[in-house]
Amino acid sequence: MSTERPSFDDTHRISPRAERDKEIMIDVARKMHENQQSKWERLSSKEMNAVDRVIIDHAQAALEVYLRHTYPEAILKPYDAVVVDDSNHFIPHGGVSLERFEDSLYGDAQLFLSALHESSHAQSYSDSLVLRDQIVRRIGFGILITAPNRQESYFVGLNEAMTMAIEYSTYHLLPDNNHHAEAISDRAQEILPSVSDPVERQCLEQLPEMATILPNAEGEYEVLTTYYQDYLIFATLMNHIAEALPDEFANSEVVQELFGRAYFSGDLKEVKRIMRDVYGSRGMQVLAQWTPTHRSYSRETLFRLKDFIRTGTIVDIDSLIKELHVSKCSTCGEKTGGSVCIHCATPRREEKEVQDAVECKFCGSFIGVSNGVCRECGS
Numbered sequence: 001m002s003t004e005r006p007s008f009d010d011t012h013r014i015s016p017r018a019e020r021d022k023e024i025m026i027d028v029a030r031k032m033h034e035n036q037q038s039k040w041e042r043l044s045s046k047e048m049n050a051v052d053r054v055i056i057d058h059a060q061a062a063l064e065v066y067l068r069h070t071y072p073e074a075i076l077k078p079y080d081a082v083v084v085d086d087s088n089h090f091i092p093h094g095g096v097s098l099e100r101f102e103d104s105l106y107g108d109a110q111l112f113l114s115a116l117h118e119s120s121h122a123q124s125y126s127d128s129l130v131l132r133d134q135i136v137r138r139i140g141f142g143i144l145i146t147a148p149n150r151q152e153s154y155f156v157g158l159n160e161a162m163t164m165a166i167e168y169s170t171y172h173l174l175p176d177n178n179h180h181a182e183a184i185s186d187r188a189q190e191i192l193p194s195v196s197d198p199v200e201r202q203c204l205e206q207l208p209e210m211a212t213i214l215p216n217a218e219g220e221y222e223v224l225t226t227y228y229q230d231y232l233i234f235a236t237l238m239n240h241i242a243e244a245l246p247d248e249f250a251n252s253e254v255v256q257e258l259f260g261r262a263y264f265s266g267d268l269k270e271v272k273r274i275m276r277d278v279y280g281s282r283g284m285q286v287l288a289q290w291t292p293t294h295r296s297y298s299r300e301t302l303f304r305l306k307d308f309i310r311t312g313t314i315v316d317i318d319s320l321i322k323e324l325h326v327s328k329c330s331t332c333g334e335k336t337g338g339s340v341c342i343h344c345a346t347p348r349r350e351e352k353e354v355q356d357a358v359e360c361k362f363c364g365s366f367i368g369v370s371n372g373v374c375r376e377c378g379s
Contacts, residue, residue, distance in 0.1 A: 005040055008033045011092070011128055018132040028146070029130045040095050043082045052100060055108055059115035066170040067123065067264075070257065074264040079122050088114045090121040092128075092139065101214055106187045109180035110212060116167045124163070125266030129377075136376060140263045141271075143288075143367065143376055154367050154376075157290035161234035162263050164210065164227045165256060171209055187213050191221045203228045229293045229302065236309050244278045244312065272364040281359065282317045283308070288367050289324035291337060296326050298338045 008030055018026060048056075060079070067074050082097050090096050096118045100111050124140035134147040142159035145152040174181065188208035195201050200223040203211045210231060212224040238252035238259070249255050255274075262271045275284055286308060293302055301323045308314045319339075328334065329341040330349055336342045359365070365376035 005037050005095075011126075012130055013128065014130045015132065018130050021132060023130075023132040024148075025130050025133065025135055029128065029135050032135070032146070036091060040091050043091075043097055044095075046082060048082060051108075052098075052111060055111050056096075056098065056115045059112045060119050062173060063116055063119050063123070063166075063170050066166070066173055070169070071261055071264055073261070074123070077123055079119065088118055090118045092126050092137075096122050101212070105179060105183040106213070109183045109209075112180050113167065113171065113209060116170050117163055120163045120166045120170075124159075124263050127266060131373065134375070138266065141268070145375060152375075153291075154288040155290070157230055157292050158234070158237075158287055159263075160227050160292045161230040161237075162259060164231040165234055166260065166263075168207075168209070168231070181209070184208050191223070194221075195223060197223070199229070200225055207231075224294075226294045227292060233290075233293070233306060233309055236306065240310060240312060241274060241278050245274065248274075269364060276359075276364070279308075279312055282321070283312065285321050285367070286317065286324060289321055291324065291326045295342070296335070296337045297323070298340070298342050301338045 011033065012029055014026060017023075064076060067076065079096055082095075086099060088097070088099050096115065098111060098114050098118060101107050102110075121140065125138065126140075127138045129136045129138075134145050137144040137146070140159045141155040141162060143154040145154075171180075185208060188204045188211070191213060192201065192204050195204060200211070203225045204213075204223065207228065210225065210228045212226070213221050214224065216222045235252070238255045241255045242249040242252045249258075258274075259271055262268050272284070275287055279287065286305070290305065291297075293305075297305070301320075304314065304320050305324065308317070308320060314320055323338050326335050326337045327348075329336050329344060329346060331346040332341060332344040334341065334343040336348070338348065340347050360374040360377060363374060363377035365374055367375050
């Protein structure tokens with residue numbers, strides 16, 4: 001398995017001002033890149049068993065078929081994959097690290113789904129821009145900002161939801177009676193009688209492939225619905241845009257195809273225009289602050305987000321933007337959104353004020369400015 005990784009110069013753009021002033025952020029970006037390289041070399045040195053290799057190859061081949069059929073203009077990147085880490089994630093510029101939860105047919109199915117999801121991330125658009133006072137990384141729709149005294153992220157919920165939509169569509173290219181579907185259905189039916197949570201029951205009954213069902217320390221099954229709610233929000237987003245712009249879109253599937261092309265190409269101009277036209281400038285900030293909802297928001301905040309996406313209107317949009325911003329609780333240290341911490345119920349002291357919705361004339365961003373410079377494109 002190759003440990004070759006793209007060079008720093010191949011993967012990073014440096015703004016003229018940062019280059020001219022020899023800003024420290026260039027050194028920070030180089031160090032981050034070296035750490036990723038070291039991590040990849042460590043992971044890819046491990047051996048993968050033959051069964052896992054076949055499952056992952058199958059998943060990546062299925063994804064390639066889906067992409068070539070749905071987004072033929074997408075430029076596919078080469079990637080390797082490993083199953084040696086303790087979590088599922090992708091390494092920027094092509095690497096995929098996967099975890100096998102258990103040695104069973106259900107474990108095979110979950111590995112297949114994880115490979116679809118993380119490989120979709122790896123195939124999405126990626127870019128790193130070094131500015132004089134921050135590094136802006138884009139992965140799909142997600143925007144990650146690293147600065148000396150802060151880290152910020154935007155459009156992460158939308159990015160994960162789009163990835164789930166691609167995973168779901170690719171998975172359903174398989175025959176209905178495939179062994180992965182049978183294993184997932186069998187596990188879901190086995191535990192369904194003991195599940196009382198309404199969201200978990202709904203997921204197991206309607207979309208069991210979006211749940212992860214694992215035994216906990218007590219030997220009982222635990223249901224994880226990590227991106228299930230985000231996928232439903234995304235489906236509502238696609239439907240509402242199609243209904244709001246009937247002259248442009250025949251149905252929600254056409255909207256999703258446009259979003260998918262932007263996810264892979266990195267050209268977000270049309271996506272930003274559409275979201276601005278349908279939801280307004282403040283609505284763009286709602287979508288930017290939307291974080292993957294699992295263990296981030298209370299039911300009340302989640303309901304307000306869903307209702308806004310469904311209707312495009314809300315009484316106090318600024319308070320919703322603040323509630324959607326996830327940060328560490330000052331009392332318990334856990335990450336939380338909402339008006340009170342969802343872990344310890346402490347009222348949140350939100351330092352971040354909602355900024356004026358100033359649109360960047362170059363990239364159409366509404367995420368804000370820093371020292372007169374667009375936080376997204378650096379213009």
